[in-house]
Amino acid sequence: MATATRTVIDVEGLAKQYRLGQLQAGYDTLRDSISHGVNRMLGREHLPPAETIWALRDVSFGVEQGEVMGVIGPNGAGKSTLLKILTRITTPTQGSAEIRGRVGSLLEVGTGFHGELTGRENIYLNGSILGMTRREITRKLPEIVDFSGVSKFIDTPVKRYSSGMYVRLAFSVAAHLEPEILLVDEVLAVGDAEFQRRCLGRMEELSRHGRTVLFVSHNMQVLARLCDRAILLREGRIVKDGPSEEVVAHYLQTEIGQGSQSRWPDLETAPGGKRVRLREVRVIDEHGRLVDSVDIRQPVGIEITFTILRDDVAVFPKIKVTDREGNNAFNTVDTSPRWREPQPTGDYVSTAWIPGNLLNEGLYTVEPGVSSLGLVGSSKLVHQARAPEAVAFHVYDPGEGDTSKGGFAGQFRGAVRPLLEWTSEHR
């Protein structure tokens, strides 16, 4: 037992089956149930086989103490079901999970608040629902009230609160719970951007203090930044488990269907024509290693391997970069003098280096190509070979404040996000 890692969440073969129809509420009446029951007894009707779906299937993983783990996956992949099982809101159909430590979840913010009760009374109510003892609440009361910023109204029924005050008070209680394990479902966490930011802040704070966090989110940037590790769920199963950057990149790319490398080993069927064929394209980092996702501050290389089959026309490699929404971020060609003349037949490797601090965060797809200038006045490009969306990569901001958004934790729009030289003076 001389290991530094201590498993605090141990999930073994967890599975959850839902009956279809069970997910929609209030669908049955007692009257219907009785009349169907009577008909069945009389043999006039047979019970239809219950249709079921598996929301989770054979999910196993362990989370070490202090680890911050993300859970990602498309809608309906079972993320929320997993969290509901771990918070014991619902029970698994098969398998087991062991959790060591006090569990808190930001799902519960404001749960059980009663409009007729005062702020103070609701602190006690909500606090004990969240699992605090009365003594604990009494001890923390001044802090909670202070943090909420509604101390003036603490003896007013919360039905008279503005929604902002209400959420602040609710969050303040949740924030003082001091769980050893925090489970967060961003999809279910209510509130405005400010509130979500506070939730994330609280999460980071807890994780810095060695608390274990399990985080479900659709925001890949935030997830990649906050989590050390992530699991990817699809159709109720874990399809990938690893460092969050890798899993996020894998998810984004499998969702769209690209990786960071494409190869066309067969010259006959490779993209292109009688002059040029593409052979391979790769997304690489400064050290020439294949990468899925890139720190926004680091350059990323698009390495194109192509074969020139005829030496009658001057050709040059080119890339077109498209952002996640399908906007063309930019086109660029290799302008080196070599390409002004036709080149001898054979294989060529060209790498376009996209500098750090140029692209925005998010997923980019790349169309590599080899083009030539049209004959008439060079105002037209002739695509000798091209492969749309051949590769993709994911750009993330580690959030250390030295990029173009400074201390801002949200998302900037735009295909590019260059870090510019600013001059400012006081007049």
Place this chain on the structure above:
Amino acid sequence: MSTVRETLAERQGLAHEEELPPLSERLTVIRPASRLPKLDFQELWQYRELALTFVWRDLKVRYKQTAIGVAWALLQPFVTMVVLTLVFGKFAKFPSQNLPYPIFLYSAQLPWTYFQSSFQSSSFSVSLNSALVTKIYFPRVLLPLAAITVPAVDFLLASTILGGMMVYFHVGIGPEALLAPLFILLAAVTAFGAGLLFSVANVRYRDVPYVIPFLVQIWFYCSGVIYPIEALKEKWQWILSLNPMTGVITGFRWALVGTPPPHAGQFALSVAMAGLLFLFGLTVFRGFEPRFADTI
């Protein structure tokens, strides 16, 4: 002291890492739900503060919502008693076992009202708290349990009226009065059993809320509140004793205002039925409990 900790940290390979907080003692094991009709008393004890909080919340809200607060808990049973006395005592001239009809009626109305409020509020306890049930874990049985506790406060307040009436009508009290709480306990078990059953039905079927008031009304007429059960033929006395509330009311009335004691066999039948109802309710509740969050 610090050297001990260091060697411990070294042994655990933590010497060069930032020290992690001590590993918690609390271990939660999550498994597929068991359907056995048992109450996990150890867990209920762990959650006792939450149970008390639920009771406290309901009481607070209850007495805040009515303008006259606590007075309402006295006015309501008093007015009910007056109206029922006029209808059944004066006009219909129901027998009252040689007692003034108001005393005869009110000594039954007290446990009945406790039962009725407990049954109704426990029946709605899960569906009304769906925001909690879908968001947080606690033993669900706390909800109907809290729901049968809250009306006990109203019961105690309304009991003072009975005391006043007994003084007014010169009705003496004997040592049997000490047994009165047992009959209330029987009413509580009955309300809990029925409440468990109907709280599930309320979650499962959307037409159940319309059934409950009707059921309560029928139940009222079958419990001997407005008439003495001894006034019926013996066969009917036995049939009505299948209703646990018959035993509660006959017994409570005997204990406090000195009507004839309940027939031992009939009373035993009532107790057995209460036990069966409780077990059946608990079985159904436990069987459906894991699906609450998925259904509401």
